[in-house]
Amino acid sequence: MAKFMDVHSGFIGVTGQQLAEAHGRDLAIEGDEGVHFETAWMDPVAGKVFCLATGPNREAVMRIHERAGHGTAEIYEITVEV
Amino acid sequence: MAKFMDVHSGFIGVTGQQLAEAHGRDLAIEGDEGVHFETAWMDPVAGKVFCLATGPNREAVMRIHERAGHGTAEIYEITVEV
Numbered sequence: 001m002a003k004f005m006d007v008h009s010g011f012i013g014v015t016g017q018q019l020a021e022a023h024g025r026d027l028a029i030e031g032d033e034g035v036h037f038e039t040a041w042m043d044p045v046a047g048k049v050f051c052l053a054t055g056p057n058r059e060a061v062m063r064i065h066e067r068a069g070h071g072t073a074e075i076y077e078i079t080v081e082v
Numbered sequence: 083m084a085k086f087m088d089v090h091s092g093f094i095g096v097t098g099q100q101l102a103e104a105h106g107r108d109l110a111i112e113g114d115e116g117v118h119f120e121t122a123w124m125d126p127v128a129g130k131v132f133c134l135a136t137g138p139n140r141e142a143v144m145r146i147h148e149r150a151g152h153g154t155a156e157i158y159e160i161t162v163e164v
Contacts (some may be wrong), residue, residue, distance in 0.1 A: 005123055005132050007089075016162040023164045041087055041134070043158035050087050050132060050158075052123070076125035076132075080098040082105045 001034075004053045004061050006075040012047035019049070025068035033060035052078075083116075086135045086143050088157040094129035101131070107150035115142035134160075 011019070019042050026037045035055035042049045055061050058075045065071050093101070101124050108119045117137035124131045137143050140157045147153050 003123075005125070005130075014162075016164070019162050020164045040164050041085075041160040042162040042164075043087070043160055044162060046158050048087075048158050076128050076130050078123040078125055080096075080101050080124040080126060082098070082102045082122050082124075 001054050002057065003078040003081070004055060004058060004075050005078055006051045006053065006061060006065065006072050008049040008051065008070060008072045008074075010047050011042060011044060011049050014042065014044050014047075014049075016042075022068065022070055023051075026064055029067055030055075030064050033064050035060050035064050037064075083136050084139065085160040085163070086137060086140060086157050087160055088133045088135065088143060088147065088154050090131040090133065090152060090154045090156075092129050093124060093126060093131050096124065096126050096129075096131075098124075104150065104152055108146055111149055112137075112146050115146050117142050117146050119146075 023040050038052045040051045053061050061075055105122050120134045122133045135143050
């Protein structure tokens with residue numbers, strides 16, 4: 001199982017409730033790909049969301065986000081954590 | 083106290099030990115600005131580091147990273163976490 005950080009842009013002005021709903025759509029289907037989304041951090045002024053996940057590979061994370069309606073190509077595999 | 087995610091680029095091929103040393107240089111001086119660096123996640127293939135911190139403001143986080151030798155202008159204030 002690998003760890004990933006993905007980055008979403010364009011979330012300018014998104015509320016906490018909207019982010020929770022978007023995250024909930026990931027959680028509802030993540031098991032289909034063996035993915036788990038742990039935490040999402042948002043800066044709604046810059047419109048950035050950082051999402052930490054575990055899963056079998058980058059493509060699995062990407063597919064869940066796409067199906068949940070917020071795909072991103074910017075997914076980094078985290079191999080070092082301090 | 084606010085929360086920040088900062089992003090560093092150019093860490094291609096950096097080892098876990100090197101990241102731990104860089105992070106240690108932050109930890110050694112973070113108290114000067116009332117900042118605390120919680121976790122740093124690295125993708126050494128893409129050369130990206132994501133660093134979660136708390137502190138009084140963005141500039142304080144920036145100053146500690148600059149003094150530690152790895153400044154970045156890409157610092158996001160996190161106001162929503164799910």
